[in-house]
Amino acid sequence: DTGVSQDPRHKITKRGQNVTFRCDPISEHNRLYWYRQTLGQGPEFLTYFQNEAQLEKSRLLSDRFSAERPKGSFSTLEIQRTEQGDSAMYLCASSPGQYNEQFFGPGTRLTVL
Amino acid sequence: QKEVEQNSGPLSVPEGAIASLNCTYSDRVSQSFFWYRQYSGKSPELIMSIYSNGDKEDGRFTAQLNKASQYVSLLIRDSQPSDSATYLCAGGGLTGGGNKLTFGTGTQLKVEL
Numbered sequence: 001d002t003g004v005s006q007d008p009r010h011k012i013t014k015r016g017q018n019v020t021f022r023c024d025p026i027s028e029h030n031r032l033y034w035y036r037q038t039l040g041q042g043p044e045f046l047t048y049f050q051n052e053a054q055l056e057k058s059r060l061l062s063d064r065f066s067a068e069r070p071k072g073s074f075s076t077l078e079i080q081r082t083e084q085g086d087s088a089m090y091l092c093a094s095s096p097g098q099y100n101e102q103f104f105g106p107g108t109r110l111t112v113l
Numbered sequence: 114q115k116e117v118e119q120n121s122g123p124l125s126v127p128e129g130a131i132a133s134l135n136c137t138y139s140d141r142v143s144q145s146f147f148w149y150r151q152y153s154g155k156s157p158e159l160i161m162s163i164y165s166n167g168d169k170e171d172g173r174f175t176a177q178l179n180k181a182s183q184y185v186s187l188l189i190r191d192s193q194p195s196d197s198a199t200y201l202c203a204g205g206g207l208t209g210g211g212n213k214l215t216f217g218t219g220t221q222l223k224v225e226l
Binding site: 031033035040041042043044045048056058089091093095100101102103104105106107 | 117121143145147149155156157158159162201203205212213214215216217218219
């Protein structure tokens with residue numbers, strides 16, 4: 001049973017560039033979540049999919065952020081025109097749907113210079 | 114008032130002692146709760162979930178939920194140096210819908226030899 005995987009694990013980019021992250025959930029988990037975590041804080045919810053449907057988006061998710069889960073399996077999170085304030089760990093979690101237990105991937109650490 | 118609150122610590126306990134971690138939540142947070150362990154630079158790892166009033170034990174870990182007091186705790190018995198990490202308390206979902214987790218800022222635990 002493989003866990004949640006994320007790619008890349010680290011990304012360094014210059015301000016203004018676009019970046020895209022990928023998340024592969026645990027097989028057969030129909031719920032997929034994106035969170036963002038900065039130093040000294042707990043993860044903050046960004047968005048959530050059930051199968052391919054994006055059901056909830058946080059107000060943190062500005063129009064520069066977009067997420068997709070086209071076939072209900074893997075998901076991508078794109079950040080356009082990155083800003084230094086976007087520097088954070090981007091975490092993906094998946095859930096089988098019952099009881100809200102969510103299992104996190106290793107995260108993608110983004111540094112915007 | 115934050116929705117999920119934790120004392121940031123650090124909480125220092127000697128090896129072999131019981132570590133007690135506490136979390137309070139606002140009435141907007143759902144009635145499902147989770148404890149995650151996070152080592153520095155790593156992603157959160159689910160260690161306990163609790164859904165109803167009372168205690169739930171799993172190995173050296175016991176989670177306690179008191180809905181009347183809006184209080185969740187985690188006890189770690191026979192603490193080991195490998196337990197040194199940040200422990201994140203999370204509430205599942207918000208009143209009115211959604212399945213996102215709302216996290217506290219975490220409590221840093223140090224188990225000393």
